[in-house]
Amino acid sequence: xxxxxxxxxxxxxxxxxxxxxxxxxxxxxxxxxxxxxxxxxxxxx
Amino acid sequence: xxxxxxxxxxxxxxxxxxxxxxxxxxxxxxxxxxxxxxxxxxxxxxxxxxxxxxxxxxxxxxxxxxxxxxxxxxxxxxxxxxxxxxxxxxxxxxxxxxxxxxxxxxxxxxxxxxxxxxxxxxxxxxxxxxxxxxxxxxxxxxxxxxxxxxxxxxxxxxxxxxxxxxxxxxxxxxxxxxxxxxxxxxxxxxxxxxxxxxxxxxxxxxxxxxxxxxxxxxxxxxxxxxxxxxxxxxxxxxxxxxxxxxxxxxxxxxxxxxxxxxxxxxxxxxxxxxxxxxxxxxxxxxxxxxxxxxxxxxxxxxxxxxxxxxxxxxxxxxxxxxxxxxxxxxxxxxxxxxxxxxxxxxxxxxxxxxxxxxxxxxxxxxxxxxxxxxxxxxxxxxxxxxxxx
Amino acid sequence: xxxxxxxxxxxxxxxxxxxxxxxxxxxxxxxxxxxxxxxxxxxxxxxxxxxxxxxxxxxxxxxxxxxxxxxxxxxxxxxxxxxxxxxxxxxxxxxxxxxxxxxxxxxxxxxxxxxxxxxxxxxxxxxxxxxxxxxxxxxxxxxxxxxxxxxxxxxxxxxxxxxxxxxxxxxxxxxxxxxxxxxxxxxxxxxxxxxxxxxxxxxxxxxxxxxxxxxxxxxxxxxxxxxxxxxxxxxxxxxxxxxxxxxxxxxxxxxxxxxxxxxxxxxxxxxxxxxxxxxxxxxxxxxxxxxxxxxxxxxxxxxxxxxxxxxxxxxxxxxxxxxxxxxxxxxxxxxxxxxxxxxxxxxxxxxxxxxxxxxxxxxxxxxxxxxxxxxxxxxxxxxxxxxxxxxxxxxxxxxxxxxxxxxxxxxxxxxxxxxxxxxxxxxxxxxxxxxxxxxxxxxxxxxxxxxxxxxxxxxxxxxxxxxxxxxxxxxxxxxxxxxxxxxxxxxxxxxxxxxxxxxxxxxxxxxxxxxxxxxxxxx
Numbered sequence: 001x002x003x004x005x006x007x008x009x010x011x012x013x014x015x016x017x018x019x020x021x022x023x024x025x026x027x028x029x030x031x032x033x034x035x036x037x038x039x040x041x042x043x044x045x
Numbered sequence: 046x047x048x049x050x051x052x053x054x055x056x057x058x059x060x061x062x063x064x065x066x067x068x069x070x071x072x073x074x075x076x077x078x079x080x081x082x083x084x085x086x087x088x089x090x091x092x093x094x095x096x097x098x099x100x101x102x103x104x105x106x107x108x109x110x111x112x113x114x115x116x117x118x119x120x121x122x123x124x125x126x127x128x129x130x131x132x133x134x135x136x137x138x139x140x141x142x143x144x145x146x147x148x149x150x151x152x153x154x155x156x157x158x159x160x161x162x163x164x165x166x167x168x169x170x171x172x173x174x175x176x177x178x179x180x181x182x183x184x185x186x187x188x189x190x191x192x193x194x195x196x197x198x199x200x201x202x203x204x205x206x207x208x209x210x211x212x213x214x215x216x217x218x219x220x221x222x223x224x225x226x227x228x229x230x231x232x233x234x235x236x237x238x239x240x241x242x243x244x245x246x247x248x249x250x251x252x253x254x255x256x257x258x259x260x261x262x263x264x265x266x267x268x269x270x271x272x273x274x275x276x277x278x279x280x281x282x283x284x285x286x287x288x289x290x291x292x293x294x295x296x297x298x299x300x301x302x303x304x305x306x307x308x309x310x311x312x313x314x315x316x317x318x319x320x321x322x323x324x325x326x327x328x329x330x331x332x333x334x335x336x337x338x339x340x341x342x343x344x345x346x347x348x349x350x351x352x353x354x355x356x357x358x359x360x361x362x363x364x365x366x367x368x369x370x371x372x373x374x375x376x377x378x379x380x381x382x383x384x385x386x387x388x389x390x391x392x393x394x395x396x397x398x399x400x401x402x403x404x405x406x407x408x409x410x411x412x413x414x415x416x417x418x419x420x421x422x423x424x425x426x427x428x429x430x431x432x433x434x
Numbered sequence: 435x436x437x438x439x440x441x442x443x444x445x446x447x448x449x450x451x452x453x454x455x456x457x458x459x460x461x462x463x464x465x466x467x468x469x470x471x472x473x474x475x476x477x478x479x480x481x482x483x484x485x486x487x488x489x490x491x492x493x494x495x496x497x498x499x500x501x502x503x504x505x506x507x508x509x510x511x512x513x514x515x516x517x518x519x520x521x522x523x524x525x526x527x528x529x530x531x532x533x534x535x536x537x538x539x540x541x542x543x544x545x546x547x548x549x550x551x552x553x554x555x556x557x558x559x560x561x562x563x564x565x566x567x568x569x570x571x572x573x574x575x576x577x578x579x580x581x582x583x584x585x586x587x588x589x590x591x592x593x594x595x596x597x598x599x600x601x602x603x604x605x606x607x608x609x610x611x612x613x614x615x616x617x618x619x620x621x622x623x624x625x626x627x628x629x630x631x632x633x634x635x636x637x638x639x640x641x642x643x644x645x646x647x648x649x650x651x652x653x654x655x656x657x658x659x660x661x662x663x664x665x666x667x668x669x670x671x672x673x674x675x676x677x678x679x680x681x682x683x684x685x686x687x688x689x690x691x692x693x694x695x696x697x698x699x700x701x702x703x704x705x706x707x708x709x710x711x712x713x714x715x716x717x718x719x720x721x722x723x724x725x726x727x728x729x730x731x732x733x734x735x736x737x738x739x740x741x742x743x744x745x746x747x748x749x750x751x752x753x754x755x756x757x758x759x760x761x762x763x764x765x766x767x768x769x770x771x772x773x774x775x776x777x778x779x780x781x782x783x784x785x786x787x788x789x790x791x792x793x794x795x796x797x798x799x800x801x802x803x804x805x806x807x808x809x810x811x812x813x814x815x816x817x818x819x820x821x822x823x824x825x826x827x828x829x830x831x832x833x834x835x836x837x838x839x840x841x842x843x844x845x846x847x848x849x850x851x852x853x854x855x856x857x858x859x860x861x862x863x864x865x866x867x868x869x870x871x872x873x874x875x876x877x878x879x880x881x882x883x884x885x886x887x888x889x890x891x892x893x894x895x896x897x898x899x900x901x902x903x904x905x906x907x908x909x910x911x912x913x914x915x916x917x918x919x920x921x922x923x924x925x926x927x928x929x930x931x932x933x934x935x936x937x938x939x940x941x942x943x944x945x946x947x948x949x950x951x952x953x954x955x956x957x
Binding site for chain 2: 492493494495497498499500503566567568571572573577579580583585666667668672673674707708709710711712713714715716738739740743746747750751754755757758761762764765768769770771772773774775776777778786789790793794797800801804805806807809810812813814874877878879881883884885886887888889890892893894933
C-alpha cells in the first residue's frame with residue numbers, strides 16, 4: 001500500500017517532502033549510531 | 046515478641062507525625078489482630094553524629110516541602126472551589142506575565158540555596174574519614190558478610206541466624222512473628238567499641254552489595270575490585286540492625302547486618318575471647334591430620350546445611366532448571382578431583398568456596414556429598430588433599 | 435476531481451489482520467501502539483500483583499526469591515518499555531499530525547516498522563519466563579556483575595532491549611521529521627501545542643539516550659560471551675562504569691516518560707478552565723531546561739557507590755536545580771486555573787490528580803536529591819514510593835487523562851462519564867493507599883527488591899498490598915470504559931469539549947483517514 005505521504009509536496013513551498021523527510025531521518029539515524037559507537041569506543045580497554 | 050521489636054526498630058522517637066500515628070493506632074485498635082502493630086512513620090535519628098545530621102537535614106527538607114505543598118495545593122483548591130463554571134465563574138483572558146515568571150523562578154532558587162548550605166556541611170562531615178581509631182573491612186559475599194578487624198587481627202563471617210533461616214524457607218509453615226528479630230539477626234554480630242571513630246572499608250567478592258545500618262547513618266556500596274571508605278562513631282551502647290541494600294541475587298533479602306556497640310573494656314574482652322576461640326578452632330581443625338569418615342560426615346552435614354542447601358536443597362535434589370541436583374550427579378559420583386575443583390573454584394552461579402571455607406570444611410562437605418542423597422562414591426576426601434590441591 | 439478520487443484510493447486498505455500488519459496510516463499505527471501499551475499495562479500489572487501478594491505478609495508464601503526478583507525486573511521493563519513509552523508514541527501518532535495540520539507522519543513505512551518491532555521484542559523478553567534458569571532477575575537496571583549471572587535468558591534480555599531501543603529511536607526520528615517538515619502554513623514553532631513541543635524535546639532525548647543504553651548492554655553482551663572486561667575489575671574494567679553509562683541513559687529516560695505527560699496536562703487544563711495556557715513561552719523554556727539538566731544529574735541514582743566529595747556536591751546541586759523549571763510548570767498550570775471557568779469532566783480530574791500527586795513525587799525527589807539524606811533513602815521503599823508517584827500518578831495518570839480527553843475524537847463516541855469518574859476516584863484513592871505507606875516503610879528501613887521482610891514492616895506492607903489489589907482491579911473498569919466507547923455511545927461533536935482549542939478539534943469526530951490532505955492555514 002502506498003502511503004499518502006509518498007506523493008506529498010510541502011504545503012508551504014511545494015518542495016519534494018519525501019526527499020527532505022528521508023534526508024532528515026538519515027542525519028538523525030547517523031547521529032544515533034555515532035552515540036552508540038562513541039560510547040562503546042570510549043570505554044574500550 | 047513485641048518487646049523484641051520495640052528494642053530493635055521501635056527505638057528512637059517519632060516526633061513529627063506522632064499525633065497522626067496515635068490517631069491511626071486508635072482507629073486500628075478496633076481491629077484486635079493488627080492493634081499490636083508497629084506503624085512507624087518517620088526516619089529514626091540514630092545513634093551517631095552522622096545519622097543525627099542526616100535526620101535533621103531530612104526534617105528540614107520535609108518541612109520545607111510541607112509548607113510549599115500547603116501553599117501550592119491551597120491555591121489550587123481555592124481555584125477549584127471558586128473558579129468553577131457551576132458557580133457562574135467567567136473566564137479571564139490573561140495568559141502571560143513576565144514578572145511573575147521571574148518571581149516564581151527566583152523564590153524556589155533561593156529556597157534551594159538554603160537547603161544546599163546545611164546539606165553541604167553535613168556531607169563534608171560524613172566524608173571526613175581521617176583520624177580513625179580503628180579500621181574494619183566488610184566484604185560482601187553472596188549472601189553473607191565477612192568482617193576483618195585490621196588492627197585487632199580478628200576476622201569472621203556473619204550469616205543469617207539459624208532460626209530466621211528456617212522460617213524464611215518457602216512455605217516453611219513457621220510464623221515469622223514467632224522468630225525473634227526475624228531476618229535481622231546473625232550468628233556472629235559485628236562488635237565495636239562506643240565513643241571510638243571506626244573507619245569502615247567496604248568491598249565485595251562476587252557482585253555489588255551495600256552495607257547499611259540505618260541507625261549508624263552508613264550506607265556504602267561494596268564493589269568487587271574496589272574499596273570504599275566511610276565511618277561511624279556510636280555514642281550509645283546497644284544493638285543496631287540493618288540489611289544489604291543493593292540487589293545481589295536470590296538471597297539479597299537474607300544477608301542482614303548486626304552491630305553491637307560495647308564499652309571499651311567489654312570490647313577488648315570480646316576481642317581476646319574471639320582470638321582464643323579462633324586458636325582453639327584452628328587446633329581442632331588441623332588440616333594436616335588424618336580425619337575419620339564419621340568426623341567428616343558429621344561436619345560435612347553441618348557445612349552443607351549452612352552453605353549449600355539454599356540452592357542444592359536439603360535433600361540434594363536441587364531446583365530443576367535453576368540449581369542442579371547433587372543426588373546422582375556426575376560430579377558427585379565421578380572423579381573426585383573434578384568435584385574438588387568445582388567446589389574450590391565454582392562455575393557460573395556456583396560460587397568459588399576456596400576463600401570462604403577452610404580445607405577441613407571443604408573436604409568434609411565433599412565427603413558428605415559423595416556419600417549422601419543416595420550417592421555411593423564411597424570415598425573419603427582428606428583436608429590435606431584439599432589444602433594441597 | 436481527479437485529485438480527490440486519487441486520494442480516495444488510499445482509503446481502500448486491506449481488511450482483517452493484513453490491514454493492521456501492512457498499515458502505514460498514523461491513526462492505525464497509533465491505535466496499535468495504544469492497544470499494545472494497554473496489553474502490556476495489564477501484563478506488567480499482573481506481575482505487580484504477584485509482588486504485592488508475596489509482600490502481603492512476612493514469610494515466603496507464594497514464590498521463591500529468584501522468581502520474585504524476576505517479577506520486579508520484568509515488571510519494570512514491561513511497564514517502562516512496553517506500557518508507558520509506547521502509549522506516548524501512540525498518542526503522538528494520533529495527535530501530532532492533526533495538531534500541526536499534516537495528513538500523516540513523515541515516514542509512514544518506518545512508522546509501521548517501529549511499531550511491529552515491539553511485539554517481537556516483548557516476545558523475546560517474556561519467553562524467558564519459560565526458560566531453564568528463569569527470567570532475568572538482576573533488576574531492570576541490569577547492574578554488572580550481577581546481571582552476568584543470568585542464565586540462558588541473558589542474550590534474550592540484551593536483544594529485547596536492543597530491539598526496543600531501535601523501535602524508540604525510529605519513532606523519535608519520525609516525530610522530529612514530521613514536526614520539522616510537515617507543519618501547515620503559518621504553524622510556526624512558537625504556535626505549536628505544548629504536547630507537540632514536549633514530544634520534540636522528548637524525541638531528541640530519545641535519540642541521545644537510547645543509543646547509550648544500547649551501547650551499555652552491548653558491552654554486557656561482549657563481557658559475557660566474548661571475553662572483554664568492560665565491567666569486570668579482575669580484567670581491568672570497572673563495575674561502577676556500567677552504572678555511570680546506564681544512568682547517563684536512565685535519567686533522560688525518566689524525562690522521556692514525563693515530558694509528554696506535561697504536554698498532555700498543558701492541553702487538558704486550559705480546555706476545562708476555558709482560559710488560554712498561562713506562560714506558554716516559559717513552559718517551552720522550562721521543558722527545554724529540564725531536558726538539558728537531565729543529562730547532568732545522572733549520578734544521583736548512585737550516590738552510595740563512593741564518589742569523590744566534589745562529584746557528590748556537583749550532582750546534588752544540579753539535581754535540586756531541576757526543581758526550579760519543574761516548579762515553573764506547576765505554577766503556570768495553577769495560574770491557568772486562576773480566574774478560569776472550570777468544569778470537572780474525567781480528563782480534567784486526571785489532570786488535577788496529576789498535578790497534586792506528581793508534585794508529591796517531586797517533593798520526595800527533592801528530598802532524595804539531598805546527598806546526605808539520600809544515603810538513608812537510597813535503595814529503600816522511599817525510592818519505590820517516589821518513582822511510583824511520578825510514574826503512576828504522573829505519567830500513567832496523564833496517559834489515562836489523555837485517553838478520556840481524545841477518545842471521543844478518535845471514536846466519534848462519548849465515553850461513559852459516570853464510569854470515567856468512578857475510575858478516577860477509585861484509582862486515586864487506591865493508588866495512594868498503595869504507594870503512600872511505602873514512604874513510611876522506606877523511612878523505617880525497609881530495603882527495596884526483597885521478597886520477605888522483618889515483622890515491623892508487616893503493617894504498612896499489608897495496607898500497601900490491599901491498595902495494590904484494589905488499584906489493579908479498578909483498571910479493569912478502565913478497560914471496560916474504553917471498549918464500551920469504541921463500540922458505541924452518544925455521538926461526539928467535532929469540538930467535543932466546550933473550551934477545546936486547536937486544529938484537531940476542527941476535524942470531524944472521528945477524523946478522516948488522512949487528517950489534513952489539504953493543509954489548513956494557521957493564522
